[in-house]
Amino acid sequence: MSEPKPPTPTPGDTYKGWLFKWTNYIKGYQRRWFVLSNGLLSYYRTQAEMGHTCRGTINLATANIAVEDSCNFVISNGGAQTYHLKANSEVERQRWITALELAKAKAVRMQAESDDSGDDCPAVPPTSGQGGGCRNSEVQSTLRTLNSKVEDLTTCNDLIVKHGSALQRSLSELEGIRVGGEMGEKIRQVTERATLFRITSNAMINACRDFLSLAQSHSKRWQKALQVERDQRIRLEETLEQLAKQHNHLERAFRGATVLPPSFSNPALGNKGGVPGKGDASDEDDDNEFFDAMEDPAEFITVPADPKYHRRSGSNVSGISNETGMDDQSFDELSLASNPESPQSLELEPVRQRRTRIPDKPNYYLNLWSIMKNCIGKELSKIPMPVNFNEPLSMLQRLSEDLEYYELLDKAAKCQSSLEQMCYVAAFTVSSYSTTVHRTGKPFNPLLGETFELDRLKECGYRSLCEQVSHHPPAAAHHAISEKGWTLRQEITLASKFRGKYLSIMPLGSIQCLFEKSNNHYSWKKVTTTVHNIIVGKLWIDQSGEIDVVNHKTGDRCHLKFAPYSYFSRDVPRKVTGVVTDKDGKAHYVLSGTWDEKMEFSRVMQSSKGENGTEGKQRTVYQTLKAKEIWKKNPLPEGAENMYYFSSLALTLNEPEEGVAPTDSRKRPDQRLMEDGRWDEANAEKQRLEEKQRTTRREREREAVKAVSPPEEAVTEDSINDSPLKSAHQDNYQALWFEKLDDSASGETLHVYKGGYWEAKEQGSWDMCADIF
DSSP states (O other): OOOOOOOOOOTTOOEEEEEEEEEETTTEEEEEEEEEETTEEEEESSGGGGGTOOOEEEEGGGOEEEEOSSSEEEEESSSSOEEEEEOSSHHHHHHHHHHHHHHHHHHHHHHHHHHHHHHHOOOOOOOTTOHHHHHHHHHHHHHHHHHHHHHHHHHHHHHHHHHHHHHHHHHHHHHTSOSSHHHHHHHHHHHHHHHHHHHHHHHHHHHHHHHHHHHHHHHHHHHHHHHHHHHHHHHHHHHHHHHHHHHHHHHHHHHHOSSOOHHHHOGGGTOGGGSOOHHHHHHHHHHHOBOOOOSSOSSEEEEEOOGGGTTOOGGGSTTOOGGGGSOHHHHHHHHHHHOTTOGGGTOOOOOOOOOOOOOOOOOOOOOHHHHHTTOTTSBGGGSOOOGGGEEEEEHHHHHHGGGGGTHHHHHHHTOSOHHHHHHHHHHHHHHTTGGGSSOOSEEEOOOTTOEEEEEETTTTSEEEEEEEEETTTTEEEEEEEETTSEEEEEEEEEEEEEOSSEEEEEEEEEEEEEETTTOOEEEEOOOEEEEEOSSSSOOEEEEEEEEEEEETTTOOEEEEEEOOOOTTOOSOTTEEEEEEEOTTOOEEEEEEEETTSEEEEEEEEEEEEEEEOTTSOEEEEEEEBOOEEEEEOOOOOTTGGGTTTOOHHHHHHTSOOTTOOTTBGGGOHHHHHHHTTOHHHHHHHHHHHHHHHHHHHHHHHHHHHHHHSOTTSOOOHHHHHHSTHHHHHHHHOOOSSEEEEEOTTTOOEEEEEOSOHHHHHHHTOOTTSOOOO
């Protein structure tokens, strides 16, 4: 029995079947299973391979289709891919040619539409408050569909003309031949061509039927949509007129009073029930949507949760609060209403407009190898480096830049669950690396006693202070406090080594975050930063290592893993994964994402041991609900590539500001000259400051020797060099705004802010500050 005939190809359908493909001169033509779908022709050895292994795919939008003889045809995309194919019969070959030509025409049309769809027909998402947008999108979609059907009719018409001409030639030949064996062959050809004509005609008839059906079903809908659009336009015009009148009234009222009435400054105070209940909707989404499994992670696997958890509420799972699904805007409104000290609720003050640009980076040539070849294996902080390798920010300012995503700590301060709060703290630790992805410039090494303040109390509700508390090894202390109820403090010491091909920067020290409401105390350390292609190639930065974020009050822990970049890895680059566990080691949340783009977290419903991985380790399988985005990187400002790839916050860090301490990094002359593009002067000024710092250090050492040496002993430079005080004088240096304390919770010793800076700023009294510039 003959094989069943494949379906008639119609526009938009998937077409499948067996064809013979030329492989090589040894094996010749081999039988392969071909699938035509969405403008792509793919083939497999067998039908069973369709689920996992595709042997090849060619895009018909850029391909040429040529017929060689009665059964053979060729598909080529210009030389990169060429398929020599053969069908069982001429009829089957023509079926494929028809389907391929229809698919090619549709692929070319869709490609043209996608190129200019952003300008012609912007799609509007269908939301409850955008009825007009939904109808506009529906009309645009219908017009595109009808246009597609017209194109299908045109293609079918061309094919009918082509096959009709071939049929006419065959009939003409039939009239002039002799009766015999040749007559039977010609009659067979006529029959096949008639069959082809019938197939194409059926395709055209089906396209016409679809076109008419769509036109009839949408004609009345268009009339109704047009009428609705007219009515809505009239309503919008009336609403706009009312809003204009209200706006004028509010402007007149604002000019007459500087303090707003309580009811106007915060409408949420008068109506507690007016806060939109978006938390319920989000919880419902949790019950119905699931997190897809990640592809081959290193330590664990996540899969969708079992359906038995679908009907469970968030309050029944490990004490997790329902706060997860609540809208952030609702949180802000509630916080504003309950915080009488908030500046927005007292008096409207103009917010300072920060700068959005700095001078473009000059294009200076520098032979890197001539400077770095003698520095291999040395401590980078002890190497005199020109400003050509720097960016116009100090290390203190880079440390303050960790507060780019302070909103994560604001949200963490509102969490009722310590496990959920841990997710936000972990996302904050990852977010601090997002500003480094393109920042290959080295920050200025701060001078001993140098400070930097970041006062964003009016704009963002926090302010921070950094001070360089040690020079060898270089160490900086940082303290930030927010009105939202959190305090961040860190002490970072950088150890860096130049390895020839790359530069490793190992941050030492601890970072701590304390929340006033819950008394939760978190601590963690930073991972290693590696700068690649120091000598040859384009510089690029990678972060690698592991971070353990620990809640010392509850024992909760989040283990974050920063995967190092590998040419042979199938994972996305800059990948970060993490698991939040309680004090008993039970997993409650899974985090995943990249340190340069975004992070997501999902709630764990159940965990179990999976099969062994590539290294023989048994990986854990977590059943989770759908992942939620917890952090996303802010886009860089326009022209960032010419401004050292600074973020919007980084552009404002070195902006001149009145009232800051004389030791503030903004007043550092070499850094200011570099920002202005005067690099030669900046290099000379940098050498002057470094020599001044060395002179100050020698004076401090000499004073320390005099304090403990007998009066009759002469104090010489050799005696200072031989004295153990030279290595210990840095320990005797007393920071101005920080003091060393032992932290009972984490068991670490670090510099903690002792107060007095902001009071000195208010009084304008900086007599205690040394002249370091």
